[in-house]
Amino acid sequence: MEPVSSLTSLDVERVREDFPILQREIRPGVPLVYLDSAATSQKPASVIESIDSYYARTNANIHRGIHTLAEEATAGYEAARAKVAKFIGISNARQVIFTRNATESINLVAQTWGRANLHSGDLVILTEMEHHSNLVPWQMLASEKGLRLEFIPVTDEGLLDLEVYQTLLAQGPRLVAFTHMSNVLGTITPAKEIIRLAHQSGALALVDGAQSVPHFPVNAADLDADFLAFSAHKMCGPTGIGVLFGKEALLEAMPPFLGGGDMIRKVFLRSFTPNELPHKFEAGTPAIAEAFGLGAAVDYLTSRGMEPIASYEHGLTEYALDRLEEVPGVHVYGPPAQNRGGVLSFTMDGIHPHDVSQVLDRYGVAIRAGHHCAMPLHEKLGLAATSRASLYLYNRTDEIDRLVEALYTVKKIFGS
Ligand SMILES: Cc1ncc(COP(=O)(O)O)c(C=O)c1O
Incomplete structure (x- = not known):
């Protein structure tokens, strides 16, 4: 051989x-x-060192202070966002939201876009090969809202049955949420085609990229994905930080997820106005050191190609x-x-x-x-x-x- x-x-x-x-x-x-x-993947020295050096030289909270450390921390955090955007083929970094992991990214979509836009009887298409992270958030929403969940079957060869998918699409789904690569079978799904067909039937498409983004080039713009979720820790980065890419118009229209500091523009005693993207979805002090680590992981993977x-x-x-x-x-x-x-x-x-x-x-x-x-x-x-x-x-x-x-x-x- x-x-x-x-x-x-x-x-x-x-x-x-x-x-x-x-x-x-x-x-x-x-x-x-x-x-x-x-x-979870192992971490190269450059990622470990970036986190170490952040704490040893830069540590400060972001977006608030006007001292040197705060400015450097903010710049590093936002530089990581720009690197992630480029890594997934996106020119506008406002569409990259930092979360805790792929699981939280999917829950964010279910609890904000889903809660605002899905109603009793609406159909969400998933697949039989989903990780619990892309099943349970939709089951929770389905039981709250009375949604219908249908599943693209897995064939005996471990592939998705696209003929059945077509028949499900004829029922007018609102969302198709599917994995780009199965964490059990290793199946790489035909994401571009699944998304094209979803859009043709008027549905949005969410891609669970937890196993794809670390392993092969994934271009969210080329895929025309509406949402793409993944975790840093499976792509040579640290635990504690994940990514949600969303199309700008969708993110703009979605209500915020968690409430608190940083996600607001103005707060009154009885109300608030949300911050602009991407901060609207990043409540509280985020995983700053981890963002530095994620930026270093993207640099590492890019350097290897x-x-x-x-x-x-x-x-x-x-x-x-x-x-x-x-x-x-x-x-x-x-x-x-x-x-x-x-x-x-x-x-x-x-x-x-x-x-x-x-x-x-x-x-x-x-x-x-x-x-x-x-x-x-x-x-x-x-x-x-x-x-x-x-x-x-x-x-x-x-x-x-x-x-x-x-x-x-x-x-x-x-x-x-
Ligand atoms: C396909 C897939 N989706 C989602 C997840 C969830 O990732 P995390 O636990 O980092 O949120 C995993 C983790 O194994 C996965 O393999």
Whole structure:
């Protein structure tokens, strides 16, 4: 098999040097093999240093003070917003709202746009492969407002059934909210086409980009997405900060989300007027250090190049699929490599996924076991849980080999 490094311009050895945690041994002589990036990615030194240096040199609250530190903190926070906008192909940074994570971004849309615009009987289309973050906010709103929720089914190949989607669109939905990449099956959904069809039927489209934005180029303008949600911590950035992109006219018309400082222009005893975008949706002191970290993460990914990252991960995914399929009794879920990213959920005959990941940990191999916040999808697959290995730009083929070797040991231990 062709080595992955020859397929791409990404120099994985140099990349690995950027991530201090990859030097770590899980126990003496057992190096870390981190295959859990779909849960959260590791952080390069430049991101860690940006947060450290923010606290060591700049720390001040933003948007209020007129002293040097406050001005520098504000400038850094807003520079991060501009970097994020550029990263997702947006020229107007007023359309980038900082939230806590992708989950909060989706809840923001449900609780503001949704509450103001959706009424009893209105249809919201979701898919069967959604993370709970893009299900529960709509279920909550549906029970409050009497909305109808319908779901694009997942086919046996792990793809979305676009024929059924067309029949759902004929029912006149108000919103189509869907994942750009499944955190269980790895399926990359045809987002541009889904959005085009949604718009044709008069619906808005919300894209859950939690697993796509970190792994391949995502251009919100080209997709024509109305909303795009994602988290910094899955894209080499820190926890505690996420992003909601929204089209300006929609954001302007939406009521504020949380109330408090910074989101107001004027406050009277019995009323207030909201601030302008994007501050209208950022109540209270935000995650300032984390915004610096997110800005550094965007710089890092940009310096490595999202195209090379995507093509490197694609090669790695092909390699991982081939190697996992060699192991007798291992079943990998999801579509073939051409339709998927580097998320590989699998089961082993007769062995519980939690047992698999526990044994793997002895060999330093970090994977995840469970329902991965997608219980309805697991129910559809007839499974309570899966093991999930997930890849990023710093993984190597020899780490996949370590995973596969460890799986053979798991089989031996459990006598299967
Ligand atoms: C597809 C998808 N959507 C949303 C989320 C939620 O992200 P967060 O927990 O950062 O809000 C995740 C996290 O795993 C995810 O994989």
